[in-house]
Amino acid sequence: MTASSSQTGSSQAGRGDIGRDDLVRWLGDYLQLGAYPDPSLNGLQIQGAERVRRIAASVDTSLQTLQAAAESGADLLLVHHGLFWGKPLAITGPHYERVRTAIGAGLNLYAAHIPLDAHPEVGNNAMIARALSLTDLQPFGDWQGHKIGVAGRLPRELGLQDFADRIQKLTGEICLVHGGGSPNVHRVGVTSGSGAGAIAEAAALGLDTLLTGEPEHKHFHDSFEYGVNVIFAGHYETEVFGVRALAAKIEDEFGIPWQFLNFPTGL
Incomplete structure (x- = not known):
């Protein structure tokens, strides 16, 4: 499957940046991550670069989305469906490839599930x-x-x-x-x-x-x-609406450009 990658944020790369930990704190407060029971591990799922200068947003986390985010130059991939769902998973097979790709690219992975629905x-x-x-x-x-x-x-x-x-x-x-x-x-x-x-x-x-x-x-x-x-x-x-709106909100707040990575499933 080929990604349909549409730029829906600012095209002014490097216009703003923020420390990863500062952005994670802001997101946690803004999304009220602790307010909802959720099988998803909401928040920062994989730690990457210390500064965030560019964001990619996608509905799902897959090897394709992680690779596309890395190729786009993003420092953080914002997703609705992350990699971890209430139980430990062995870092083997496709799960290993996803984690390896993110870590190898210095890519932060941030997931917001029920809090982003609500x-x-x-x-x-x-x-x-x-x-x-x-x-x-x-x-x-x-x-x-x-x-x-x-x-x-x-x-x-x-x-x-x-x-x-x-x-x-x-x-x-x-x-x-x-x-x-x-x-x-x-x-x-x-x-x-x-x-x-x-x-x-x-x-x-x-x-x-x-x-x-x-x-x-x-x-x-x-x-x-x-x-x-x-x-x-x-x-x-x-569920494309939330990640796009949240990425646009981050741009409004911090001047960080973003890109939506469109990998429709047909489901």
């Missing part, structure tokens, strides 16, 4: 809600006792297919539509990634439509039995 300013769900111009926003999408999604109203009611077409234009992904509810869309809940479990919560709030990433077999019938439409727009494509 963040009210740069989070995946907040950014999608903003792109859809949702109003009357309220917390939505339970994650172990925390609301990490958002629900709101469209400025005007849309037909279900028109709404799906709008989502497709936003993400570039062909949507899977489960039309279990109203033929029109007005009140929408947003939970990026694996959010199909929020269908019952959407029904309880009186939402007519849930927008999420990927379908799960165990939740297939929920859309029709709870009477809620579900738009599945892709796990990857609903």
Whole structure:
């Protein structure tokens, strides 16, 4: 697979820089990393260069993304899905190659998972809600006792297919539509990634439509039995928003240029 690498930040390389540890502290405070239970090891997962002058951002951590980040001259790779998920892994095989690539390039790896889904300013769900111009926003999408999604109203009611077409234009992904509810869309809940479990919560709030990433077999019938439409727009494509917004925030704060590395999975 060839990376589609799009420069979406400043092109003025070297315009700013910050100490790695200072940036890590700022990110921890800004993202409130300790506020959410999370299987991801959020924060700095691999230590690299002491100064950060350029950032690469990507949804996933793979050998491809690490290599592309190193080739781009980045000092830090900012990701949503990191390398470590709640249990120790032997540094062997592909995992070894990923770690070796990062260390060999002096590349810092920083992961923000649930905190980046939930963040009210740069989070995946907040950014999608903003792109859809949702109003009357309220917390939505339970994650172990925390609301990490958002629900709101469209400025005007849309037909279900028109709404799906709008989502497709936003993400570039062909949507899977489960039309279990109203033929029109007005009140929408947003939970990026694996959010199909929020269908019952959407029904309880009186939402007519849930927008999420990927379908799960165990939740297939929920859309029709709870009477809620579900738009599945892709796990990857609903989670590009947060890392891009966070990288742009860092540029605004510290003048550090950034680049988004696009490796879509189709899932």
